[in-house]
Amino acid sequence: MAIQSDATEAREPRGIRKALVAITLFLLNIGLMGENGFLPITNIVYELFGNGFLSNYIISSASLWMAVGAMLSTWLMRRMTKKWILVIGSACFAVGSIFCVSIESGLYIAFMRSLMGLGEGIIGAVSMAYIAQMYVDSDRRAAFTGYFNAFGTLTGAVLSFASGELAMIEWTHAFYVFFPMVLVVVMAVVVLPELGMEEMPAAEEASVGRKAPLGKLYVPFIVDYVLFAAMFAITAFFISVYVAETGLGDTAFAGRLLALNTASGFFTSAAFGTIYSRLRKAAVIPSLALGAVAMLAMWLFRSAVVCYAASIILGAGYGVYFAYSYAYPADVVPPERVDDAIGYTTAIYTLAFFLVPYLVSWIMSVSGGSVVPAFAVGAGFGVVAIAIELATNGAYKRAMGR
Numbered sequence: 001m002a003i004q005s006d007a008t009e010a011r012e013p014r015g016i017r018k019a020l021v022a023i024t025l026f027l028l029n030i031g032l033m034g035e036n037g038f039l040p041i042t043n044i045v046y047e048l049f050g051n052g053f054l055s056n057y058i059i060s061s062a063s064l065w066m067a068v069g070a071m072l073s074t075w076l077m078r079r080m081t082k083k084w085i086l087v088i089g090s091a092c093f094a095v096g097s098i099f100c101v102s103i104e105s106g107l108y109i110a111f112m113r114s115l116m117g118l119g120e121g122i123i124g125a126v127s128m129a130y131i132a133q134m135y136v137d138s139d140r141r142a143a144f145t146g147y148f149n150a151f152g153t154l155t156g157a158v159l160s161f162a163s164g165e166l167a168m169i170e171w172t173h174a175f176y177v178f179f180p181m182v183l184v185v186v187m188a189v190v191v192l193p194e195l196g197m198e199e200m201p202a203a204e205e206a207s208v209g210r211k212a213p214l215g216k217l218y219v220p221f222i223v224d225y226v227l228f229a230a231m232f233a234i235t236a237f238f239i240s241v242y243v244a245e246t247g248l249g250d251t252a253f254a255g256r257l258l259a260l261n262t263a264s265g266f267f268t269s270a271a272f273g274t275i276y277s278r279l280r281k282a283a284v285i286p287s288l289a290l291g292a293v294a295m296l297a298m299w300l301f302r303s304a305v306v307c308y309a310a311s312i313i314l315g316a317g318y319g320v321y322f323a324y325s326y327a328y329p330a331d332v333v334p335p336e337r338v339d340d341a342i343g344y345t346t347a348i349y350t351l352a353f354f355l356v357p358y359l360v361s362w363i364m365s366v367s368g369g370s371v372v373p374a375f376a377v378g379a380g381f382g383v384v385a386i387a388i389e390l391a392t393n394g395a396y397k398r399a400m401g402r
Contacts, residue, residue: 017193024187025131026151028086030180031093031123033156034116035062035236035353036262037177040164040255043240044171049106051361058110059237060357062117066350069121073129074343076122082130083192085122090185093119097178104172117350125346128326130192132338139277142327146272149323153269153315156262164255171251217332218341220392222348227385228284228321229352230359231291234378235261235298235314237357239307241371246302253304261311265319272323280331284324285389287317292382299376325349 042059049055069089076085096115103109131148135141159177166173239261240254268275275283294310329341360374367373 017191020187020191021193024184024191025127025148026155027180027184027187028090028123028127029148029152029155030159030178030184031090031120032127033152033159033262034093034097034120034178036156036258037097037159037163037174038062038113039236039258040160040240040251041167041171041174042237043244043254044167044251046241048104048171051364054106054110056357056361058106058113060354061110061113062120063233063350063353065114065117066121066124067347067354069118069123070125070343070346070350071121072118073122073125073346074340077126077129077343081194082126082133083188083194085126086130086192087185087188089119089122089126090181090188091119092116093123094178094181094185097175097181100175101172121346121350124350125343128342128346129338132326132330132342139273141330142276142323143273145323145327146269146276149272149319150266150269152322153262153265153319157259157266160255160258160262162255164252164258167251167255217392218329220388221328221332222345224284224385224388225321225325225345225349226352227381227388228288228291229349230356231295231378231381231385232314232318233353233356234360234374235295235310237353238360238371238374239311242298242375243307245371248302248304248307257307257311260308261315261318264312264315265317265322268316268319269323272320272327275320276324276327281328281389281393284317284321285386287321288382288386288389291317292379292386295375295382296379299372299379302372 045058046055049058069092073085073089093116096112096117096119100109100112100116127148128145131144132141135144162177163174166176236258239257240251243249243254243257272283290313294313297306298310325345326342329345330338333341359377360371363374363377364371
């Protein structure tokens with residue numbers, strides 16, 4: 001079911017324009033990886049606003065609105081060109097993140113975080129759909145997706161590190177890391193070419209009635225991805241809480257861990273094209289297995305060395321899985337449903353992130369206030385996800401004729 005490559009040459013930009021388009025798409029990662037600039041201060045949010053609904057909403061609201069943005073994107077992509085949807089998403093994120101600097105109010109921050117999430121969801125869904133339309137050949141699309149995500153890992157690492165350091169001065173200073181998004185909005189307007197509805201494959205133009213089903217391989221993929229997302233979110237959202245509880249460091253240390261976590265995915269993301277072309281569906285099993293081991297180690301051994309090692313392992317696995325989550329649906333769903341599948345994937349993934357803080361809060365309530373047991377639960381998610389991958393491998397091989 002892979003998209004054919006006969007229109008590739010007509011869609012890829014050339015020369016200087018190609019470089020400028022790539023730079024603009026890569027810089028969209030500031031919005032796509034925006035949570036990395038917020039995560040070092042989650043412990044401060046709990047300290048300031050308590051361990052209740054408001055704090056959990058501030059932390060997870062972006063994830064909820066990412067899902068809204070992703071689903072909205074599937075509707076907008078039928079009515080607008082992807083360029084202008086990306087401009088809208090970038091502007092939403094820029095306004096929401098930059099204005100968080102100005103007022104230290106829980107309700108105000110919650111509203112702005114929601115606007116950030118809306119922008120992140122739009123950027124996440126539409127940037128991947130844009131790449132899928134620009135590179136219709138499966139292998140070239142996977143390679144560019146890997147490079148895109150590799151740059152994203154570096155962007156996320158810079159955001160985490162800088163945010164953690166700035167928060168040592170004043171916690172709201174963490175949001176200064178998002179000011180470059182103003183430049184990104186301008187570049188998206190000036191540089192990105194119009195890849196619109198009129199350029200979609202003929203199969204999509206013909207699908208004006210009942211939509212083709214997404215296919216039997218899409219649902220188990222989504223379940224598996226939700227489990228991985230939840231496993232990763234436990235570490236991402238609660239590493240600063242873990243660090244504070246165990247006495248291992250401060251927000252700067254948490255920022256360094258998150259930076260290392262993100263940066264470690266650079267090499268696996270950059271190599272994703274090669275990894276996916278050789279392993280296809282099996283590409284994510286090492287990510288799940290090693291991630292489960294890393295989280296189990298954080299539960300059993302509370303030390304800075306374990307935190308560093310676990311951050312590297314989880315980040316490297318995420319580099320593969322995140323790129324896979326957009327390359328794999330484009331291979332297993334009908335070509336005319338690729339935009340829908342990418343939007344749904346982003347939405348469901350972000351809903352998992354939204355629910356994790358509430359799950360962890362419940363775990364803490366039954367464990368005497370400790371966040372550490374949540375890491376054992378995350379390891380269990382990884383084990384279940386591996387079982388799903390292995391159980392559906394035969395169906396995948398039959399569908400792909402392998």
